[in-house]
Amino acid sequence: MSDKRQIHLGLFLQGAGHHVSGWRHPKAEAGSENFDLLRRVSQIAEQAKFDMVFLADGLTSAVDAHPSMIARFEPLTLLSALAMVTDKIGLAATASTTYGEPYHTARAFSSIDHLSHGRAAWNIVTTSYARTANNFSKSHPEHDERYAVAEEFVDVVRGLWDSWDDDAFIKNKDSGVYADPSKVHVLDHNGKYYSVKGPLNIPRSPQGHPILIQAGSSGPGQDLAARTADVVFTAQQSLPEAQAFYKSLKARVEKFGRHADSVAVMPGFLPVIGRTQKEAAEKLAELDKWTDLKSAMPLLEERMGHSLADYDPDGPLPDLPISDQLRSRAELLTAAARRENLTIRQLALRVAAGRGHHIVLGTPVEIADRMQEWFDGRAADGFNVMPPFFPEGLEDFTQLVVPILQERGLFRTEYTGSTLRDHLGLSRPAL
Ligand SMILES: Cc1cc2nc3c(=O)[nH]c(=O)nc-3n(C[C@H](O)[C@H](O)[C@H](O)COP(=O)(O)O)c2cc1C
Known part of the structure; x- marks a missing residue:
C-alpha cells in the first residue's frame, strides 16, 4: 500500500450517458453499441490517469428503461476489446452471482486479466430484479439468500x-512437460449451492486474483464486501450518510481481520461543471427540461420497488415498506426525500439525473472541493465518476477538475505501476 493516501477514480462508462436525457444534448454522441465512442472515452480516462473504467450490467431490457440500459454490450466482451486499445487503465465489469456459474466467471475474468496484462476487475452483484429470472429458466431467490449464494x-x-x-506452466521443450502436475491444486468444492471440481483451465493470472469490486450496501452486502472485496461501489448522496457507511464498512473489514485501508470505498459521483455555479445549474436544468415524468417515474419505481401510480406526483413520497429489490438504494432515496422534503416528482427527476447517486453542481474548484471534503472526511477513498453525457461531460472533468486534484497532491500525475492492483496500492495475493 502506498504511504500517501490519494483519491482513486473510476470512469463509470455508459454509452448513452448517465443523465436519462444526456443523450439528447446537442453535443452528446450517444450509443451503448458505439464502440468508437467507448474506446475514445476510455482513452481519455487513461490519459487522465484514472484507476479504472467501470461497466455496470443488467440481464434484462425494457423500452422504458434508462437509455444506457435498454441495450448494451455484454461487458466482458466489451472489456476484451477495450483491453486492446488501452495500456494502463484498469478494466472492471459487472457479473452476477445469481445468474451465472462460478467456473465461467472465474475463467472469463482470468482471461481478461491475461489479455490486459493485469488490469481486470470483477464487480460482484447479486441482481436485484425478479424479472431477470424470466431470461434464465429459474426462479429469483430472495434478498438474503442471494447473498448466501454470492458468498459461496x-x-x-x-x-x-x-x-x-x-x-506451473514450465513448457519444457527438452522434457516435453508443458504443465507441471505437482503444481496443480484441485479445488474439489462441495457446498450448499455449488459443486465444482476444478482445476481452472487457464494459468494463474498476472494479478493472481483479478480485483474484486462489490456493489450492494445492505448488511449482508457489506459483509460480503468486508470479507472479500478490494473496492466497494456505493451510492450515498450526503456527507453524513457516506461517512456512516464508510465507518460501518471499515469496521466490518477489520472484523474480518483485514486492514481497513485494504478496501477502497468509491461512491458514484455525477459532476455538472460550469464556469460559475449559475452556469452549472443551467446545464443541469437544460438536461432536466428534456426529462418528462413519464420517463423518470419507472426509474424511481424500480429503485423503490413499488408502483407510485396511485399517488399525487406533487405530493410527498408515501410511507412504503422498504423493498428488498434494491434495499439499500430504496433506503437512501427515502432518506433523501424526507431530509429535503422532496415531492415524488422532484425525487423522480433526481433519480433521472443521477439514478440516486451524488450529483454535484459547480465550478471546477467547487467540484474538487466537494471531492476533497468527502475524501478528507473519510466518506470516500475515491469516486466512480458519472458524466451526464459523453464525451464532453468527461472531457470537462478531466481537463478542468483533475488538474486541481493533482495540484493539491490528491491524485496521481503518472501511473507508477502497470496493473490495477498497482493503481490501488494492493499487493498480489500469494498462493
Ligand atoms: C452502487 C451500486 C451499483 C450496483 N450495480 C449493479 C449492476 O451494475 N448490476 C446489477 O445487477 N446490480 C447492481 N447493483 C445491485 C446489487 O448487486 C444488489 O443486488 C442490490 O443493491 C440489493 O442489495 P443491497 O440491498 O445489499 O444493496 C448495484 C448496487 C449498488 C448499491
Whole structure:
C-alpha cells in the first residue's frame, strides 16, 4: 500500500450517458453499441490517469428503461476489446452471482486479466430484479439468500483462480512437460449451492486474483464486501450518510481481520461543471427540461420497488415498506426525500439525473472541493465518476477538475505501476 493516501477514480462508462436525457444534448454522441465512442472515452480516462473504467450490467431490457440500459454490450466482451486499445487503465465489469456459474466467471475474468496484462476487475452483484429470472429458466431467490449464494460463489471463484502455482506452466521443450502436475491444486468444492471440481483451465493470472469490486450496501452486502472485496461501489448522496457507511464498512473489514485501508470505498459521483455555479445549474436544468415524468417515474419505481401510480406526483413520497429489490438504494432515496422534503416528482427527476447517486453542481474548484471534503472526511477513498453525457461531460472533468486534484497532491500525475492492483496500492495475493 502506498504511504500517501490519494483519491482513486473510476470512469463509470455508459454509452448513452448517465443523465436519462444526456443523450439528447446537442453535443452528446450517444450509443451503448458505439464502440468508437467507448474506446475514445476510455482513452481519455487513461490519459487522465484514472484507476479504472467501470461497466455496470443488467440481464434484462425494457423500452422504458434508462437509455444506457435498454441495450448494451455484454461487458466482458466489451472489456476484451477495450483491453486492446488501452495500456494502463484498469478494466472492471459487472457479473452476477445469481445468474451465472462460478467456473465461467472465474475463467472469463482470468482471461481478461491475461489479455490486459493485469488490469481486470470483477464487480460482484447479486441482481436485484425478479424479472431477470424470466431470461434464465429459474426462479429469483430472495434478498438474503442471494447473498448466501454470492458468498459461496465468490469463494469458489477465488479457489479456482488458485488452481495453478504461478510457475506451473514450465513448457519444457527438452522434457516435453508443458504443465507441471505437482503444481496443480484441485479445488474439489462441495457446498450448499455449488459443486465444482476444478482445476481452472487457464494459468494463474498476472494479478493472481483479478480485483474484486462489490456493489450492494445492505448488511449482508457489506459483509460480503468486508470479507472479500478490494473496492466497494456505493451510492450515498450526503456527507453524513457516506461517512456512516464508510465507518460501518471499515469496521466490518477489520472484523474480518483485514486492514481497513485494504478496501477502497468509491461512491458514484455525477459532476455538472460550469464556469460559475449559475452556469452549472443551467446545464443541469437544460438536461432536466428534456426529462418528462413519464420517463423518470419507472426509474424511481424500480429503485423503490413499488408502483407510485396511485399517488399525487406533487405530493410527498408515501410511507412504503422498504423493498428488498434494491434495499439499500430504496433506503437512501427515502432518506433523501424526507431530509429535503422532496415531492415524488422532484425525487423522480433526481433519480433521472443521477439514478440516486451524488450529483454535484459547480465550478471546477467547487467540484474538487466537494471531492476533497468527502475524501478528507473519510466518506470516500475515491469516486466512480458519472458524466451526464459523453464525451464532453468527461472531457470537462478531466481537463478542468483533475488538474486541481493533482495540484493539491490528491491524485496521481503518472501511473507508477502497470496493473490495477498497482493503481490501488494492493499487493498480489500469494498462493
Ligand atoms: C452502487 C451500486 C451499483 C450496483 N450495480 C449493479 C449492476 O451494475 N448490476 C446489477 O445487477 N446490480 C447492481 N447493483 C445491485 C446489487 O448487486 C444488489 O443486488 C442490490 O443493491 C440489493 O442489495 P443491497 O440491498 O445489499 O444493496 C448495484 C448496487 C449498488 C448499491
